[in-house]
Amino acid sequence: MRIQHHQMGLCILLVYMLLALPAAWAQTDTPPVKVPELNDALLKEKIVSRIQRANAGKNDAYKNFDISKVIVEKKIAFQIVGQTLYAVRIKILPVLPDQQNEFLYLVVDPTLTVQYSDILDMNTGFTALSQVMMELRRVSLPEKGLGNEVYKGAGTHDIVLISDPFCPYCRHVWEYLSQHKDKLKSLKMSYYPIHTESEIACAVLEFARRKGMNVFDIINFSYTRLNSGKSPVDILKQYAAEFPALKKDWGNNLDAVAKKLQSEYAPAIQKEQLEAKNIGIMGTPVTFVDGYMIEGGNFPKFNELMP
Numbered sequence: 001m002r003i004q005h006h007q008m009g010l011c012i013l014l015v016y017m018l019l020a021l022p023a024a025w026a027q028t029d030t031p032p033v034k035v036p037e038l039n040d041a042l043l044k045e046k047i048v049s050r051i052q053r054a055n056a057g058k059n060d061a062y063k064n065f066d067i068s069k070v071i072v073e074k075k076i077a078f079q080i081v082g083q084t085l086y087a088v089r090i091k092i093l094p095v096l097p098d099q100q101n102e103f104l105y106l107v108v109d110p111t112l113t114v115q116y117s118d119i120l121d122m123n124t125g126f127t128a129l130s131q132v133m134m135e136l137r138r139v140s141l142p143e144k145g146l147g148n149e150v151y152k153g154a155g156t157h158d159i160v161l162i163s164d165p166f167c168p169y170c171r172h173v174w175e176y177l178s179q180h181k182d183k184l185k186s187l188k189m190s191y192y193p194i195h196t197e198s199e200i201a202c203a204v205l206e207f208a209r210r211k212g213m214n215v216f217d218i219i220n221f222s223y224t225r226l227n228s229g230k231s232p233v234d235i236l237k238q239y240a241a242e243f244p245a246l247k248k249d250w251g252n253n254l255d256a257v258a259k260k261l262q263s264e265y266a267p268a269i270q271k272e273q274l275e276a277k278n279i280g281i282m283g284t285p286v287t288f289v290d291g292y293m294i295e296g297g298n299f300p301k302f303n304e305l306m307p
Helices: 001-022 040-054 060-064 130-137 168-179 198-211 215-224 232-242 244-250 254-278 299-305
Strands: 071-082 083-092 100-107 148-153 156-162 185-192 286-289 292-294
Touching: 040 071, 040 083, 060 130, 083 130, 100 130, 100 299, 130 292, 148 215, 156 168, 168 215, 185 198, 185 254, 198 215, 198 232, 198 254, 215 232, 232 254, 244 299, 286 299, 292 299
Parallel strands: 156 185
Antiparallel strands: 071 083, 083 100, 148 185, 156 286, 286 292
């Protein structure tokens, strides 16, 4: 009985260590020795099998879905209490004509036996995967870039903000950037309307930019005091009341103006949004500070990158 109690005690201790000890991340410049290799081909086969099962009987196009549609874009090996795991970013190419690229973010063991949805630090209750998942989701801007310049300053930092004017988190990021204008060399905006009412607001901002107006002030109004209306006309009324130049250009028939703005500028905004989606950006806000990607309102990271 003593031996059994002793063995049970060791088991409990080992389980506690696995759950409670914080993650020990592998340094990118000094990878761990003898990291087990991840079998990309097997991983693709498992993804194909899962997608085929999920779509069985729904669409015949998925019967021919194969590993050519699965791309392993990024792999990060890391260690937790001496165990090597892999965080993997996978791009799924479209199967149907109206589809876009989809992305999977997985944490798996090297044998591809277990997929981890999360690992919690028992001391804090926080996820131990946050750091590696942030790195996994980081993407590079396309060579041609995203968005259009809306502000030039005397600072040293180049910023690209991908956002929705009515997203509350986007508004917090805009507030931060506008309070640090002195640090900005260039600010580009890439509009990613998630809400229906945001589409007309983005069209107004693109209209003002192309007209050569003081678009920074109009953007600032959009991200601070513009209220979502019941219709596009409600939103245009707010712009017209705040900016006489817009009212003069538009006239009084705001119904016609709304239709014209949506017709002329919606395609460009949708194209911009699709470009963002195709590099894996699926929500807002996302900010690039000198090429470094920040998701959401991670203001400590902003302060670090914009000292």
